[in-house]
Amino acid sequence: MKNIADKSIDQMSIGDKSSFKRTVTNEDIIEFARISGDINPLHLDAKYAASTKFKKRIAHGMFLGALCSRLVGVYLPGRRCLYLSQDLVFKNPVYIGDTVTVTGRVKHKSNAARIIEIAIEIKNKKKLAAYGTAKVQIL
């Protein structure tokens, strides 16, 4: 498979970073609602969203979670990743048309357990949209 990193545990170091950008589209939100079954009107109903403090439809928080999955599964460490756990805090909404930057940084590595911890930040321009920690095992 092309464009997928392939780092072994020995090739990973604390401080290693990777990031990518993604623009959220209306199709993303519709598809995520279909796949997950989360049809909450805050994501799908413009009239309802306009009546809330958000004023417009917002992306599902776990769509950002899906981008964390892409980060570890494709870039850091990539191919040999076994995703073990993820915590995620949603700080600010992401709207259709927003471009988010997903950045991961290795903050702990256990050679014996073959586990790395990755601090993840998802920024919407300069504003923090979400942050959390992923634990992955390197196969």
Next chain:
Amino acid sequence: MKTFNQIAQELLKIPAGQVRDDITPKDVPDWDSMNYLFFISELEKEFDISFTMDEVLNAKSLGEVKNIIKSKGVAL
């Protein structure tokens, strides 16, 4: 800073006050292979040490894990 017992309680789901040196995986329903690796990784992070693969595989009880940590100069 967390103590050894706190990490064991948190990662292996051992009730407070029941963390003893003679506890083995047979005594703890949540001591499966993956939780054990999370436990080892957390100990490494908290005490700034590294286990070897042999140490991880050969430790058979909480007391043996503790002894490995002590052998690396950490007072528990």
